[in-house]
Structures are given as C-alpha cells and as structure tokens.
Amino acid sequence: MTDETKIPGTEEAWENGNLGRDKNYAKKSDLSKDLVDKALDLQSISIRLPKTLIEDFKLIANLNGLGYQTLMRQILKRFADSEIKQIVRECLLTKEEEEAKAQLVAEMEQQEKKAS
Numbered sequence: 580m581t582d583e584t585k586i587p588g589t590e591e592a593w594e595n596g597n598l599g600r601d602k603n604y605a606k607k608s609d610l611s612k613d614l615v616d617k618a619l620d621l622q623s624i625s626i627r628l629p630k631t632l633i634e635d636f637k638l639i640a641n642l643n644g645l646g647y648q649t650l651m652r653q654i655l656k657r658f659a660d661s662e663i664k665q666i667v668r669e670c671l672l673t674k675e676e677e678e679a680k681a682q683l684v685a686e687m688e689q690q691e692k693k694a695s
Contacts, residue, residue: 596644 592598608615616622633647640650 586592586597588598610618636647636651640647643650645653
C-alpha cells in the first residue's frame with residue numbers, strides 16, 4: 580500500500596468500515612473471550628426476544644454495516660442515557676418546584692406577620 584492509497588486512521592474510517600474489515604489483515608486474537616469481555620467491560624446475558632424483532636435488528640444492522648448485537652447495545656445505551664437524563668431533569672424540576680413553594684410559603688408568612 581502506497582502513501583497515496585493509505586486510508587487515514589480516523590474514527591469515521593473505522594465506523595464506516597474503510598478500516599478494520601479487510602480479511603487479509605485480520606487474525607484471531609490470542610486473548611480468551613473472558614479477557615476481551617473484561618477489557619471491554621462487557622457482560623454476557625441471556626434474553627428472550629420475538630424472532631421478528633431479532634430479524635428487524637439484523638436487517639437494520641446490515642443496512643448500517645454493523646452486527647445486530649452491536650446495534651442492540653448501541654440502542655440500549657442510547658435509551659438508558661436518555662432515561663437517566665429525563666430522571667435527572669424531573670428531579671431537578673421537582674427540587675426547583677419545592678424550593679419555589681418554600682419561598683412562597685415564607686413570603687406569605689412574612690406578609691401575615693406584617694399584617695398582624
């Protein structure tokens with residue numbers, strides 16, 4: 580490979596498959612599956628899903644040049660991140676509402692003291 584044909588080692592080149600998918604340069608890792616899972620902080624689980632859902636994931640993943648399990652991990656991660664953000668937002672709003680109510684009660688108490 581000459582410098583003119585060298586593909587830049589960018590994240591985009593890895594994601595779109597320009598890098599990392601040539602079988603001529605691939606080899607099986609000497610690391611055990613457990614070591615790889617530990618290094619990537621992965622845990623195997625068992626889940627029952629409708630066959631049609633799995634087929635849908637496989638189709639979508641194939642269209643995006645991904646494995647279906649990778650796609651499912653990405654979707655679950657996005658969902659979990661979104662839910663956590665929503666919960667935090669709700670907690671912050673609740674806290675702000677409680678603070679606003681407390682301030683309103685304090686102001687009303689002050690007005691009652693002035694009136695008496």
